[in-house]
Amino acid sequence: AQKVTQAQTEISVVEKEDVTLDCVYETRDTTYYLFWYKQPPSGELVFLIRRNSFDEQNEISGRYSWNFQKSTSSFNFTITASQVVDSAVYFCALHPNTGANSKLTFGKGITLSVRP
Amino acid sequence: KAGVTQTPRYLIKTRGQQVTLSCSPISGHRSVSWYQQTPGQGLQFLFEYFSETQRNKGNFPGRFSGRQFSNSRSEMNVSTLELGDSALYLCASSLAWLAGGYSYEQYFGPGTRLTVT
Numbered sequence A: 001a002q003k004v005t006q007a008q009t010e011i012s013v014v015e016k017e018d019v020t021l022d023c024v025y026e027t028r029d030t031t032y033y034l035f036w037y038k039q040p041p042s043g044e045l046v047f048l049i050r051r052n053s054f055d056e057q058n059e060i061s062g063r064y065s066w067n068f069q070k071s072t073s074s075f076n077f078t079i080t081a082s083q084v085v086d087s088a089v090y091f092c093a094l095h096p097n098t099g100a101n102s103k104l105t106f107g108k109g110i111t112l113s114v115r116p
Numbered sequence B: 001k002a003g004v005t006q007t008p009r010y011l012i013k014t015r016g017q018q019v020t021l022s023c024s025p026i027s028g029h030r031s032v033s034w035y036q037q038t039p040g041q042g043l044q045f046l047f048e049y050f051s052e053t054q055r056n057k058g059n060f061p062g063r064f065s066g067r068q069f070s071n072s073r074s075e076m077n078v079s080t081l082e083l084g085d086s087a088l089y090l091c092a093s094s095l096a097w098l099a100g101g102y103s104y105e106q107y108f109g110p111g112t113r114l115t116v117t
Helices: none
Strands: A004-007 A010-014 A019-020 A025-026 A032-039 A046-052 A058-059 A063-068 A074-081 A090-097 A108-116 B005-007 B011-014 B017-024 B033-037 B044-052 B053-057 B064-068 B072-077 B087-094 B112-116
Touching: A004 A090, A019 B087, A025 A074, A032 A074, A032 B017, A046 A058, A046 A063, A058 B044, A074 A090, B005 B087, B011 B017, B011 B033, B017 B087, B033 B072, B053 B064, B053 B072, B072 B087
Parallel strands: A010 A108, B011 B112
Antiparallel strands: A004 A025, A019 A074, A032 A046, A032 A090, A058 A063, A063 A074, A090 A108, B005 B017, B017 B072, B033 B044, B033 B087, B044 B053, B064 B072, B087 B112
């Protein structure tokens, strides 16, 4: 069985603060993919990043960075110098690397509020 | 390139009725997946269609069904609606999930918010 845990439910920060969103996953698959999605108030899930399990290289993209550690089954997401527009619900998701079981397993999401 | 579109955006139905939701994937995408989002259960996978065939199914009762057409457009149907079916239904499209290693990100539509009274 696959499981994604986002222990933080709500985070509130002041603009320009850095914030890290935690994600821990469980899977028996040896290869898999991890994702982060953002859901603004409009409701549409916006794809942020995909990482495969055999690539532990961390990535930085503008104000966003991701820290993938297979040893601890974690895939954390950091926003540097947060902005009000970053306010949204953030979901971590897991996908097996097998075509026969093609579904995303989502965490419960973290509601991020960035105050001016 | 146009994104995933879903119609209608909002729907109000009465218990016992049935409803059909529509999803048009991104051009060229052959896989369409459906998810239900509720405050209590979060995002849950309903089913996935690829080349007009249901390739995977989540743990939902048979009242939930779907289909995919030759142009990759998909419809989802819920029969005998219950109050608990009130949710945001999200459709996602991707190039394809292929066995053997390839995996593509899913792009989501804006969702259809269904309210059952």
